[in-house]
Amino acid sequence: MANRTTIEIYTRQKTLLHPLFGAGPAFCQQCQAEVTTLTPESAAGVLHLTGCAISSLIASGRLHAITTPANSLLICGASLLIAAGNNENNLD
Numbered sequence: 001m002a003n004r005t006t007i008e009i010y011t012r013q014k015t016l017l018h019p020l021f022g023a024g025p026a027f028c029q030q031c032q033a034e035v036t037t038l039t040p041e042s043a044a045g046v047l048h049l050t051g052c053a054i055s056s057l058i059a060s061g062r063l064h065a066i067t068t069p070a071n072s073l074l075i076c077g078a079s080l081l082i083a084a085g086n087n088e089n090n091l092d
């Protein structure tokens with residue numbers, strides 16, 4: 001009766017919400033349009049880059065970052081497509 005571990009269950013459920021929220025459209029300030037968004041993890045997978053490389057692409061403005069009301073960071077899908085195209089050109 002003394003041990004109560006219900007807090008752990010709530011923590012696990014919270015982390016599951018992020019990938020679901022990341023799949024929806026959001027307004028990108030830099031595109032001035034509603035765009036498809038990805039989580040930084042998904043963007044890293046699409047571009048075959050690490051999280052660090054994604055951060056520097058955001059810092060250089062090549063990827064657009066969108067902060068949700070829940071304070072999670074999402075990547076603008078339109079900027080991701082441009083960055084993916086540039087990335088392929090650099091590899092040739």
Ligand SMILES: [Zn+2]
Nearest residue numbers: 028031064076
């Ligand atoms: Zn954008």
